[in-house]
Amino acid sequence: GAGVSQSPSNKVTEKGKDVELRCDPISGHTALYWYRQSLGQGLEFLIYFQGNSAPDKSGLPSDRFSAERTGGSVSTLTIQRTQQEDSAVYLCASSLAAGTTNEKLFFGSGTQLSVL
Amino acid sequence: GENVEQHPSTLSVQEGDSAVIKCTYSDSASNYFPWYKQELGKRPQLIIDIRSNVGEKKDQRIAVTLNKTAKHFSLHITETQPEDSAVYFCAAPDRGSTLGRLYFGRGTQLTVWP
Numbered sequence: 001g002a003g004v005s006q007s008p009s010n011k012v013t014e015k016g017k018d019v020e021l022r023c024d025p026i027s028g029h030t031a032l033y034w035y036r037q038s039l040g041q042g043l044e045f046l047i048y049f050q051g052n053s054a055p056d057k058s059g060l061p062s063d064r065f066s067a068e069r070t071g072g073s074v075s076t077l078t079i080q081r082t083q084q085e086d087s088a089v090y091l092c093a094s095s096l097a098a099g100t101t102n103e104k105l106f107f108g109s110g111t112q113l114s115v116l
Numbered sequence: 117g118e119n120v121e122q123h124p125s126t127l128s129v130q131e132g133d134s135a136v137i138k139c140t141y142s143d144s145a146s147n148y149f150p151w152y153k154q155e156l157g158k159r160p161q162l163i164i165d166i167r168s169n170v171g172e173k174k175d176q177r178i179a180v181t182l183n184k185t186a187k188h189f190s191l192h193i194t195e196t197q198p199e200d201s202a203v204y205f206c207a208a209p210d211r212g213s214t215l216g217r218l219y220f221g222r223g224t225q226l227t228v229w230p
Contacts, residue, residue: 107159110159
């Protein structure tokens with residue numbers, strides 16, 4: 001079946017513009033993560049959705065960042081008034097359920113965001 | 117929440133040698149410890165995981181060991197090959213919250229020289 005799908009794969013935007021990044025998790029996966037990865041760096045946690053619970057937003061770096069997950073499936077990460085330091089690869093990952101034997105995370109191929 | 121520390125940040129070995137990467141965690145209730153491998157330009161992928169009811173798990177040239185008392189776990193790669201060169205991430209869940217979020221270490225850049 002299909003894996004985790006992210007779109008767009010590449011996004012070039014001008015400083016100050018808003019961008020929306022989309023993640024389609026694997027069908028039936030209740031857990032969904034957004035990470036940011038700068039060149040040569042680790043996985044910076046942004047936000048975590050688990051089922052119908054309130055998301056863990058503790059990793060969002062500023063109030064310019066927000067994310068939604070509609071209907072427990074597709075998620076959108078929105079960055080308002082983009083800055084050059086927002087340039088990075090944004091990775092989405094999903095798993096069947098946390099706290100079970102199916103916690104394996106499946107990552108999407110990421111969105112490369114470049115802010116000029 | 118959970119705190120996962122990973123060492124070393126970089127590791128260089130000669131082809132055929134062994135490589136060991138270590139992680140510590142803080143949540144004594146954590147019971148699942150995965151390792152992910154990220155090759156250059158690719159997405160991270162799970163290579164091995166261990167649950168707290170066992171102390172060691174092997175899969176061909178890779179193995180993970182777990183010491184629950186000391187709260188640390190390690191990735192062991194034997195007979196390393198150039199294709200093992202990648203960034204490796206460990207992780208542990210926060211079982212202290214209902215969400216059970218997975219926390220990642222900062223990663224280890226492994227380079228295997230031919």
